[in-house]
Amino acid sequence: MSEKLSASLEDYIEAIAELAGSVGETRAADIADTMAVSRPSVTVALRALASRKLVNYRPYSTVSLTVEGKKLAAAVLRKHRILSRFFCEILGADEKLADSAACKVEHAIGEEITDRLVEFLAFIDNCPLAARGGFQYDSESRIEFREEVEKYGKN
Amino acid sequence: MSEKLSASLEDYIEAIAELAGSVGETRAADIADTMAVSRPSVTVALRALASRKLVNYRPYSTVSLTVEGKKLAAAVLRKHRILSRFFCEILGADEKLADSAACKVEHAIGEEITDRLVEFLAFIDNCPLAARGGFQYDSESRIEFREEVEKYGKN
DNA sequence: GACAAAAGTTAGAGGAGGCTAATATTACCA
DNA sequence: TGGTAATATTAGCCTCCTCTAACTTTTGTC
Known part of the structure; x- marks a missing residue:
């Protein structure tokens, strides 16, 4: 680029x-x-x-x-989509707010953060989340969590 | 303000x-x-x-x-800390990268997104995440997930 | 207490982005 | 094909943020 x-x-x-x-x-x-x-x-x-x-x-x-x-456009639009999804689906923001926030943040993050966010969303999509499971989240399970997230990473 | x-x-x-x-x-x-x-x-x-x-x-x-x-400084620094934590602990980015990304993104997000991110981090801290639990994440459990996140929200 | 060093400000300039008003070009239609 | 409407550009101006060079104020030391 x-x-x-x-x-x-x-x-x-x-x-x-x-x-x-x-x-x-x-x-x-x-x-x-x-x-x-x-x-x-x-x-x-x-x-x-x-x-x-x-x-x-x-x-x-x-x-x-x-x-x-x-x-370049594809790269920017990818960031936009990913961020918008994150704000909306994970954080629960209104679609409009999610979109406008994505519009600004897309210029502020680089490829690595974007890739990691993709990875994270893939993880949440495929394997989530025991809200009901009652796992305690200490520093050890945080590391495990990361390892799990990485398993789901792709583009 | x-x-x-x-x-x-x-x-x-x-x-x-x-x-x-x-x-x-x-x-x-x-x-x-x-x-x-x-x-x-x-x-x-x-x-x-x-x-x-x-x-x-x-x-x-x-x-x-x-x-x-x-x-105003407190508001900006709060955003910075939250974002840095998210990039580092959740996305697994290097501390340096997390910090520099936070530095840019902090100017691009508003209070609502920040509050929701706080909520989300609180949720992850307290109740996480059955990477091992095997819950499927369909559209229904996504809604449940959101409800759970909200329970942990505070400042 | 005078004078050099450190700290701060003024002056002048430039790049990036934006706007309005005026001008130029293109396109369409009778 | 000529003229008007639509479209695009130029000209001129403004704000924000940055810089270097030159000047002023403050400070600290002998």
Whole structure:
């Protein structure tokens, strides 16, 4: 991947990926609308992304992601999904809150934390949780817990 | 609380709280050093914080937090601790990574998510987790899981 | 108590992001 | 095909945060 984008540019990449969808293209106006940002701000952002070779951009034309851009978008969207699931399913937050929190946190965590969260969710999905089981959670069982979590890790 | 600080100003508040410690005072140079930032940047930040009545600041003097500032610092530090614990104890991340991730994420989550995370950690601490128990985690037990977590919630 | 060192501030500049108003380009339709 | 509506860009401005270089104040030592 490239040089580590700002939160703002990651948001643009994410929005473009979602708007482009299967068609693969979108327009500046749609980006501006969904991001609640002015059109000139979009122009500036697109230039920044184009200079990093993350979008195909020519003035007065439609926008699409490059291969690199798609990779980056996928990484950001993955973080978003994982976080949203965690906030919603595990912490029990409202869907809307979970989503908006994910939107902010996705720019703040790296791949390792994300991978570990995936691992953790996989664990909870497959093997959970004796709320009723009455296990005491001392420092030893904490270590066991970790080992169990790792067994369920994949992508 | 006041008007919602930027991540940057929250970092300053946090650093001041930690440096001031029990003495209650610290100096601009120490802030600059621990935050790896220039002294003029500290001056600017202190003026911004003083204008929001979060620090007691007079040129060429020491710095301390106001009552409001202390409240805000406590809120940020609480988020930091909770997140760091979660990344480290639950996700199994290295202490250093857990801490640096907490440093970023603390500015991105609100009180509700934080409260829910506290609840969740309390639950894990007290009642966990039958990795060995063999409970299946279907959509029904997910709801039960949530109910159990809530029983352990407090501050 | 004077003077050097340490600490702090001012001045000036730059990057990142955002906005509005004005201008340019494209697209569509009669 | 010409003209208007829609779309996009440019120009100019602002805020936030950071920096270096230069200057001022405070402190501590002889």
